Amino acid sequence: MEDASAGVKNLKILPMTFASLEDVLTIERLSYLSPWSRSQFEKELQNPLSNKFIAKILHGRREVVAAFVIYWIVGEDAHILNIAVHPDFRRRGIATNLLCFTLDNLEEKRVKRVFLEVRRSNISAQRLYRCFGFREIGVREGYYGDNNEDAIVMELDMERADFDYGEQ
Numbered sequence: 001m002e003d004a005s006a007g008v009k010n011l012k013i014l015p016m017t018f019a020s021l022e023d024v025l026t027i028e029r030l031s032y033l034s035p036w037s038r039s040q041f042e043k044e045l046q047n048p049l050s051n052k053f054i055a056k057i058l059h060g061r062r063e064v065v066a067a068f069v070i071y072w073i074v075g076e077d078a079h080i081l082n083i084a085v086h087p088d089f090r091r092r093g094i095a096t097n098l099l100c101f102t103l104d105n106l107e108e109k110r111v112k113r114v115f116l117e118v119r120r121s122n123i124s125a126q127r128l129y130r131c132f133g134f135r136e137i138g139v140r141e142g143y144y145g146d147n148n149e150d151a152i153v154m155e156l157d158m159e160r161a162d163f164d165y166g167e168q
C-alpha cells in the first residue's frame, strides 16, 4: 500500500476500451459488494449511448488504470451509472478529476440535470458528490437487492451549479 498522501502523477483520462476491461473489472470487484459482471461492462462498451472513460496514472515507472466512470446522456439529462477508484489510489483527487472531466463534457453537451444513485451507507461517495453541488432528491427503498439497502437519489442542476468544472 502506498502513502495515501502521495500526489497523482500524470493523470490521463482516456476512453474505456475492451483493452482496459480486465483492469476495470479488478477495480470494480475491489470496490463493490455486488460488482457488475463482465457482460454488463461488455454491454456498456458496445452501447453508443454510454460514455465510458478510464483514468491512468504513473505508478512507479508503469502507467496503470486507477479509476473509471460510466455515464449516459439522454436528451437534457445524464445519469452517472458507475464511478470507482482502485483502493490503492483513493483520496488523491482522482474521482474529483474524473467528475470534473465528466461534468465539463456534460456542460458542453448542454445537459441540464445529472442524476445518480448511491447507497445510504456510502458516506464517502455522498461527500464527494455534495462537493460538486449534487443534492439529495429522494430515496429508493430497498433498491440494492444484496442487502436491501436504500439508494439515495442525487441530482445536480447544471444551470444552477456555479462550479467551473474545467478549472480542476
Ligand SMILES: CC(C)(COP(=O)(O)OP(=O)(O)OC[C@H]1O[C@@H](n2cnc3c(N)ncnc32)[C@H](O)[C@@H]1OP(=O)(O)O)[C@@H](O)C(=O)NCCC(=O)NCCS
Binding pocket: 031, 032, 082, 083, 084, 085, 086, 089, 090, 091, 092, 093, 094, 095, 096, 097, 117, 118, 119, 122, 123, 124, 125, 127, 128, 129, 131
Ligand atoms: C467514492 C470514491 C469514488 C472516491 O474516490 P477518490 O478518488 O478517493 O475521491 P477524491 O480523492 O477525489 O475525494 C474527493 C472528496 O470526496 C470525499 N471523500 C472521498 N473519499 C472519502 C472517504 N473515504 N471518507 C470521507 N470523505 C471522502 C472527501 O470530501 C474528498 O475530499 P478530501 O480528500 O479533500 O477530503 C472511491 O472511494 C471509490 O471508488 N469507492 C468505491 C466505489 C464507489 O462507492 N463509487 C461510488 C458509487 S455511487
